Amino acid sequence: xxxxxxxxxxxxxxxxxxxxxxxxxxxxxxxxxxxxxxxxxxxxxxxxxxxxxxxxxxxxxxxxxxxxxxxxxxxxxxxxxxxxxxxxxxxxxxxxxxxxxxxxxxxxxxxxxxxxxxxxxxxxxxxxxxxxxxxxxxxxxxxxxxxxxxxxxxxxxxxxxxxxxxxxxxxxxxxxxxxxxxxxxxxxxxxxxxxxxxxxxxxxxxxxxxxxxxxxx
Ligand code: 3NM
Numbered sequence: 698x699x700x701x702x703x704x705x706x707x708x709x710x711x712x713x714x715x716x717x718x719x720x721x722x723x724x725x726x727x728x729x730x731x732x733x734x735x736x737x738x739x740x741x742x743x744x745x746x747x748x749x750x751x752x753x754x755x756x757x758x759x760x761x762x763x764x765x766x767x768x769x770x771x772x773x774x775x776x777x778x779x780x781x782x783x784x785x786x787x788x789x790x791x792x793x794x795x796x797x798x799x800x801x802x803x804x805x806x807x808x809x810x811x812x813x814x815x816x817x818x819x820x821x822x823x824x825x826x827x828x829x830x831x832x833x834x835x836x837x838x839x840x841x842x843x844x845x846x847x848x849x850x851x852x853x854x855x856x857x858x859x860x861x862x863x864x865x866x867x868x869x870x871x872x873x874x875x876x877x878x879x880x881x882x883x884x885x886x887x888x889x890x891x892x893x894x895x896x897x898x899x900x901x902x903x904x905x906x907x908x909x910x911x912x913x914x
Contacts, residue, residue, distance in 0.1 A: 698825045699805050701766060701783075702732040703863045703883030705904045708770070709734070711752060712742040713837065713891040720755055722896045727763040729900025731890070732883070734760050735785050735807075737770035740839075754779055768807060773799050783807065785828070788815060793822035809865075811842055816853045820860060828885055829853065831866025832876055837887040841866065847879035854880030870899070870906040877910040 707726045711719045723734065736756050738744055744752050753769065757779055760767035768783040769776040771790040776783070783805025786796055793808045800806065808819035809828045819827050829850050831841045850862055864876035865885040873884045884907065893899035 698859070698861070699803075701805055701826055701861060703826060703861055703881075703885075704732045704907045705730060705900060706733040706735065706863050706883055706885040707731040707890050707900065708737050708865075708885055708887050709891050710736065710738040710740070710770075711744055712740050713737075713887050715892070719752075719891075720759065722891055723756055723759050725895070725897035726890050726900045727759060727765060729890075729897040730904040731765060731900050732904075733766050733768065735768040735770050735885075737785075737887075738772075739770070750775065750779070753781075757781060766805065768805060776800065776804070783825070785809070793819055793824060797823035807863075810853075811845065812849065813852050813856060816857060816860065820857060824860075826861040826863060826882070827853070828863050828865050829881075830864060830885075832864045833867030833872060835866040835888075838866070847875055847881075850876070850879040850881055870902045873903065873906050874910050877907060883907065 714722050738749055757767045766782040768785050769781045770785045773784055785807035787809040797806050805825045807826050808824040810816045810819050816827055831844055834844055835841050861882040863883045863885045864881045868884045868886050869889045876884050890896045890899045
């Protein structure tokens with residue numbers, strides 16, 4: 698497995714930012730200390746074609762400036778074309794082992810899973826980390842599964858202790874404690890940063906909470 702710092706994993710697409718410039722939000726999030734970024738350009742208003750390509754390149758440039766991995770959600774061709782650091786796929790986005798074959802051994806592969814069985818399969822397919830959720834209620838994913846809490850994260854941690862796991866879904870600086878205590882390596886957020894009045898302060902406060910949880914655990 699390739700190393701990845703999942704402590705504060707920010708996910709964003711252009712439509713996650715209602716007011717203002719998504720690139721500005723990403724830059725502020727990077728200043729605040731996010732440790733990983735995923736471009737998730739989904740939904741009816743998602744950018745397509747050249748617009749998506751240009752936006753992806755701009756996000757990638759910003760991440761490079763801050764030395765933060767740039768991961769592309771569910772678009773293997775785009776990830777290869779712009780030489781992203783990795784790809785993240787869900788259970789409905791095609792076979793993870795095929796994605797691993799396409800991107801080769803160097804790029805990161807993340808897989809969203811919802812059960813111990815899916816986690817084991819993701820590891821066999823060559824995943825470097827998994828995302829598990831939704832931990833809490835989320836408004837950012839129309840087809841989210843029922844709220845799962847952290848029980849399954851703990852189960853996977855005890856079964857596959859070396860597998861980095863990021864919790865996702867409704868996570869904020871105020872509730873991430875329970876996710877970290879379940880054994881996750883980090884937390885993943887959209888709205889807690891993308892919808893924050895000040896994304897830089899939001900990212901910093903999430904990073905501080907993650908660090909405090911680790912110290913006190
Ligand atoms: N995947 P927010 S929940 C992209 O459960 C995504 O797999 C989920 O957004 C899953 O931080 C989710 O705003 C949305 O709740 C997370």
